[in-house]
Amino acid sequence: MVVCGDDALARRLATELRSVYGSHVTLVLPPAGRSVSPTVVGRARASALIGRMSAAMNRAAGIGEPAASERLLEADELTDEVLADAGVERAAALALVHDDDETNIRTALAARRLNPRLRLVIRLYNRRLGQYLEAVLDQAAALATPGTDPRAFDASTTILSDADTAAPALAAAAVAGTSKVVEAEGLILRAAERTGPGPAAPGGSEICTLALLSDPSAEPAPDGGVPGPQLLPDEETVAAGAARGRVVLETVSYSGPNLPSGRSVPLGYLLSRRLRWSFAGLVAAVLALAIAAMLTTSDRDYPLHAVYLTVLDLFSINEPATGEPAARQILQLLSGLVGLLLLPVLFAAVLEALGTFRSGSAVRRPPRGLSGHVVLLGLGKIGTRVLARLRELDIPVVCVESDPDARGLALARRLRVPVVLGDVTQEGVLEAAKVHRAHSLLALTSVDTTNLEAALYARSVDPTLRVVMRLYDDDFATAVYRTLRTAHPRATTRSRSVSYLAAPAFAGAMMGRQILGAIPVERRVLLIAAVEVAGHAQLAGRTVAEAFRPGAWRVLALDTGSAGATPTIPAPAPPPDARGTATPPRLLWELHPGYVLRPEDRVVVAATRRGLADLLGHRPDTMTGATPPH
Numbered sequence: 001m002v003v004c005g006d007d008a009l010a011r012r013l014a015t016e017l018r019s020v021y022g023s024h025v026t027l028v029l030p031p032a033g034r035s036v037s038p039t040v041v042g043r044a045r046a047s048a049l050i051g052r053m054s055a056a057m058n059r060a061a062g063i064g065e066p067a068a069s070e071r072l073l074e075a076d077e078l079t080d081e082v083l084a085d086a087g088v089e090r091a092a093a094l095a096l097v098h099d100d101d102e103t104n105i106r107t108a109l110a111a112r113r114l115n116p117r118l119r120l121v122i123r124l125y126n127r128r129l130g131q132y133l134e135a136v137l138d139q140a141a142a143l144a145t146p147g148t149d150p151r152a153f154d155a156s157t158t159i160l161s162d163a164d165t166a167a168p169a170l171a172a173a174a175v176a177g178t179s180k181v182v183e184a185e186g187l188i189l190r191a192a193e194r195t196g197p198g199p200a201a202p203g204g205s206e207i208c209t210l211a212l213l214s215d216p217s218a219e220p221a222p223d224g225g226v227p228g229p230q231l232l233p234d235e236e237t238v239a240a241g242a243a244r245g246r247v248v249l250e251t252v253s254y255s256g257p258n259l260p261s262g263r264s265v266p267l268g269y270l271l272s273r274r275l276r277w278s279f280a281g282l283v284a285a286v287l288a289l290a291i292a293a294m295l296t297t298s299d300r301d302y303p304l305h306a307v308y309l310t311v312l313d314l315f316s317i318n319e320p321a322t323g324e325p326a327a328r329q330i331l332q333l334l335s336g337l338v339g340l341l342l343l344p345v346l347f348a349a350v351l352e353a354l355g356t357f358r359s360g361s362a363v364r365r366p367p368r369g370l371s372g373h374v375v376l377l378g379l380g381k382i383g384t385r386v387l388a389r390l391r392e393l394d395i396p397v398v399c400v401e402s403d404p405d406a407r408g409l410a411l412a413r414r415l416r417v418p419v420v421l422g423d424v425t426q427e428g429v430l431e432a433a434k435v436h437r438a439h440s441l442l443a444l445t446s447v448d449t450t451n452l453e454a455a456l457y458a459r460s461v462d463p464t465l466r467v468v469m470r471l472y473d474d475d476f477a478t479a480v481y482r483t484l485r486t487a488h489p490r491a492t493t494r495s496r497s498v499s500y501l502a503a504p505a506f507a508g509a510m511m512g513r514q515i516l517g518a519i520p521v522e523r524r525v526l527l528i529a530a531v532e533v534a535g536h537a538q539l540a541g542r543t544v545a546e547a548f549r550p551g552a553w554r555v556l557a558l559d560t561g562s563a564g565a566t567p568t569i570p571a572p573a574p575p576p577d578a579r580g581t582a583t584p585p586r587l588l589w590e591l592h593p594g595y596v597l598r599p600e601d602r603v604v605v606a607a608t609r610r611g612l613a614d615l616l617g618h619r620p621d622t623m624t625g626a627t628p629p630h
Contacts (some may be wrong), residue, residue, distance in 0.1 A: 194218025
């Protein structure tokens with residue numbers, strides 16, 4: 001695997017490939033100091049740079065120590081010579097994650113020319129340009145290898161954005177308190193640990209058991225260690241190990257209150273509570289006058305006629321009650337007085353409704369009585385993607401943004417999401433977002449100190465509030481996390497960088513388009529992949545139960561979309577429409593064990609690295625890009 005970049009995402013991606021997938025990686029970075037010619041840095045320096053990150057990441061994920069360190073190249077510019085020195089001509093995949101789109105595009109075109117069979121993963125911010133580029137590079141790979149079976153190798157091109165790939169994890173952290181997630185067809189899945197049998201945790205629906213964790217009370221292994229986890233166990237094994245911890249796959253959902261959606265405007269947005277009470281009092285006065293008129297009339301007037309006469313008196317369009325009984329005259333005077341009181345109330349209602357419609361074209365205010373929502377700070381590149389994800393889950397959101405020209409305000413206006421314009425560090429801004437009644441706080445501004453200040457203030461208001469912060473500096477994020485966890489042990493605190501959350505998706509794309517994500521289980525890893533049934537004897541013509549191979553792979557879901565489609569990593573789902581609804585997922589997760597898999601079907605499977613390699617007909621070293629041992 002070859003990774004080319006100029007920021008933290010490149011280092012994170014290299015670490016993910018080495019520690020999770022066991023791949024050999026060549027990392028190409030710009031020189032740390034003055035410009036020098038491309039040189040191969042010694043293995044000791046590569047270990048110092050990448051090894052420390054691998055060790056820290058492994059300790060956090062519970063994965064074993066990585067393999068031997070790989071090469072690190074320094075280059076001012078990604079020329080053909082640099083790419084050749086990095087081994088692109090014989091590499092399995094190349095990731096271009098520079099912050100500059102033009103650099104990534106130029107290098108991708110050169111790499112496709114050098115190696116038409118190379119898998120390309122490109123980081124681009126421009127979605128439309130990415131779609132065109134992906135089609136061109138895939139067509140170039142097909143024309144450069146005429147007459148070759150496309151299934152013999154995977155020369156796919158995948159365009160990703162760090163903002164799009166980090167958004168599901170941030171949304172899941174706000175809902176379920178975890179970022180260990182996998183995305184499939186717009187559905188967010190999480191791997192959660194359970195102790196013994198029991199229902200899924202709130203905010204999730206359990207799909208299956210992925211693994212049984214190690215049993216500390218078991219007999220030591222021949223090498224003296226504790227036996228490892230059992231991946232993809234069958235039902236009998238799960239029942240026998242009911243006392244052991246297990247890793248289950250769950251869907252991330254939300255069951256709290258929803259914001260009003262649709263094009264209709266609720267009455268609470270148009271009229272304030274005082275005006276509504278004023279109208280109620282006037283209606284009660286009219287009814288009381290009508291009843292009094294009906295009771296004081298000698299011939300006992302009908303109720304509807306009595307109301308009609310009262311309304312005429314109210315608007316002063318009835319004949320004067322001269323020559324009529326005193327009671328009728330008094331009621332007419334009282335009706336005229338109530339009519340005078342009605343005029344200012346109607347005038348105030350008109351002004352308030354006009355003001356509501358005027359502000360509705362800009363941003364909405366948080367509704368009265370809102371609770372259980374997510375407070376989202378920052379509507380920049382990351383915040384906009386996270387907002388779309390949260391609304392796809394029907395989660396009520398209140399946004400806080402200081403820039404009136406932020407890119408996410410248009411999306412918030414279209415989705416009818418309340419926005420508080422103001423600096424979160426100023427007094428009263430977070431109170432206006434009703435953070436004291438919120439479910440969680442997502443601090444996603446581009447300033448670390450602003451995110452920290454907002455989190456600390458929210459903690460002072462509600463010590464149990466779930467807080468997720470976006471912090472750029474890893475050491476600073478670690479220190480903040482440990483301090484807040486110590487100060488508020490009962491609360492959930494997460495501090496993540498975008499590169500940390502985006503690296504798994506980029507690494508999965510480098511493994512091939514089938515890979516949707518990876519889930520670490522102690523010192524091992526499970527892959528979630530999309531596989532076509534056609535051409536796989538282990539799947540075609542078999543039932544779901546017969547296709548299950550314990551310890552190797554398991555069919556999780558069936559794609560109900562178009563048959564024969566090429567498996568791809570699900571692109572980020574489009575934002576919801578103006579009604580706040582999104583296209584429902586095409587994956588069917590509750591498969592009957594007796595369903596027979598057809599060649600035109602496409603399924604989502606959970607598999608080990610070796611199991612997926614056997615299923616796809618590859619050697620394990622071709623799945624990871626590693627060099628087979630001599």
